[in-house]
Amino acid sequence: MSHTVGILGATGAVGQRLVQLLDPHPEFDLVALTASDDSAGKSYREAAKWRLDFAIPDAVAEMTVRRTDADDIPDDVDLLFSSLPSSVGERVEPGLCEAGYVVSSNSSNDRTADDVPLVVPEVNADHIDLLEVQRDERGWDGALVKNPNCSTITMVPTLAALDRAFELDAVRVSTLQAVSGAGYDGVSSMEIIDNAIPHIGGEEQKMESEARKLLGGFDGAAVSWHDADVAASCNRIPTLDGHLENVWADLGEDVTTEDAADALREFPSLDLPSSPDPLIHVFEEPDRPQPRLDRMRGDGMAVTAGGFRETSGGVQYNCLAHNTLRGAAGASVLNGELLADSGYI
Ligand SMILES: NC(=O)C1=CN([C@@H]2O[C@H](COP(=O)(O)OP(=O)(O)OC[C@H]3O[C@@H](n4cnc5c(N)ncnc54)[C@H](OP(=O)(O)O)[C@@H]3O)[C@@H](O)[C@H]2O)C=CC1
Numbered sequence: 001m002s003h004t005v006g007i008l009g010a011t012g013a014v015g016q017r018l019v020q021l022l023d024p025h026p027e028f029d030l031v032a033l034t035a036s037d038d039s040a041g042k043s044y045r046e047a048a049k050w051r052l053d054f055a056i057p058d059a060v061a062e063m064t065v066r067r068t069d070a071d072d073i074p075d076d077v078d079l080l081f082s083s084l085p086s087s088v089g090e091r092v093e094p095g096l097c098e099a100g101y102v103v104s105s106n107s108s109n110d111r112t113a114d115d116v117p118l119v120v121p122e123v124n125a126d127h128i129d130l131l132e133v134q135r136d137e138r139g140w141d142g143a144l145v146k147n148p149n150c151s152t153i154t155m156v157p158t159l160a161a162l163d164r165a166f167e168l169d170a171v172r173v174s175t176l177q178a179v180s181g182a183g184y185d186g187v188s189s190m191e192i193i194d195n196a197i198p199h200i201g202g203e204e205q206k207m208e209s210e211a212r213k214l215l216g217g218f219d220g221a222a223v224s225w226h227d228a229d230v231a232a233s234c235n236r237i238p239t240l241d242g243h244l245e246n247v248w249a250d251l252g253e254d255v256t257t258e259d260a261a262d263a264l265r266e267f268p269s270l271d272l273p274s275s276p277d278p279l280i281h282v283f284e285e286p287d288r289p290q291p292r293l294d295r296m297r298g299d300g301m302a303v304t305a306g307g308f309r310e311t312s313g314g315v316q317y318n319c320l321a322h323n324t325l326r327g328a329a330g331a332s333v334l335n336g337e338l339l340a341d342s343g344y345i
């Protein structure tokens with residue numbers, strides 16, 4: 001069955017990735033695009049500073065950009081994907097849900113709120129039913145579901161696999177993050193060329209909290225966060241797309257690299273249109289994954305891992321995912337597919 005969908009913040013970096021994924025989507029029909037008041041009233045072609053390496057899809061280029069306001073969005077849109085700056089998302093998303101819209105959001109506001117499901121479908125699809133609690137508590141006809149931060153998404157499927165096979169006690173992670181994560185105007189070329197920046201505001205705290213919520217249990221009423229101790233250190237490097245992460249997982253027991261790699265390899269995917277199969281690709285080569293070579297694995301939706309080493313009571317490895325596909329737009333689309341599959345739209 002087909003559903004009508006719209007994009008909030010459609011002209012931005014993540015919004016353009018949403019256009020890329022939704023224009024050919026087999027189940028979603030893209031009918032509305034919004035942005036700031038400066039863009040409203042213009043054609044998408046005029047309003048968007050298009051940065052992807054293919055032409056704007058014909059069906060989208062001449063659509064008129066709308067204001068990000070319930071009064072300007074058709075009432076019968078089944079699902080809105082939100083890629084607004086978090087300060088804007090915080091202000092407008094709850095109002096849209098109150099007005100009856102179902103919103104799958106990539107923005108960081110409200111990700112750790114008690115009644116907002118934070119979901120990576122292959123990891124914690126059951127958390128989607130927190131929407132029943134949300135609707136009861138807030139009296140909404142609409143609903144708000146979030147995907148996590150791109151650095152968090154990159155490591156969480158691998159941690160979920162290790163937690164199911166062994167038991168996750170603690171995680172230490174250091175990131176090498178691509179410039180697209182900061183948005184097109186986020187890091188200037190003079191700052192990043194020939195350089196690395198060991199600071200991304202708020203990123204460590206997001207990885208530490210969002211990972212524990214995603215890996216937690218849901219009893220039908222509330223999510224109990226996983227009690228693993230998670231600590232992160234985040235760095236920006238001059239790659240375009242693809243976040244690479246060095247992970248130390250403490251599993252409370254010695255495990256072989258083969259057993260750890262098998263746990264990742266065997267972690268199941270889902271039968272949703274955007275879920276890759278396999279979800280986690282494990283490399284034998286010690287120098288993989290690499291951003292340029294491996295970010296498009298599974299159409300940019302797979303997580304890749306490799307470089308396993310035994311540590312005392314655990315394992316060390318590297319993992320990678322495409323930050324604006326699996327880590328942002330693709331993650332929101334997957335949550336939209338889960339909302340459809342679960343009957344919320
Ligand atoms: N999951 C993840 O880890 C990632 C998440 N993100 C998040 O996604 C969101 C979007 O990021 P990105 O695409 O890089 O941002 P951009 O700045 O590229 O795009 C922002 C979009 O929001 C619109 N917008 C800005 N201000 C307003 C406003 N006041 N009212 C309505 N619309 C507005 C812009 O419209 P206009 O063109 O008219 O200004 C544009 O469409 C952010 O919250 C970011 O943190 C980003 C990357 C990865």
Ligand SMILES: N[C@@H](CC(=O)OP(=O)(O)O)C(=O)O
Pocket residue numbers: 086106107108148149150151177178180181182200203206323
């Ligand atoms: N901070 C991430 C991208 C991002 O926007 O994250 P969030 O969705 O948590 O705001 C990066 O720079 O790579």
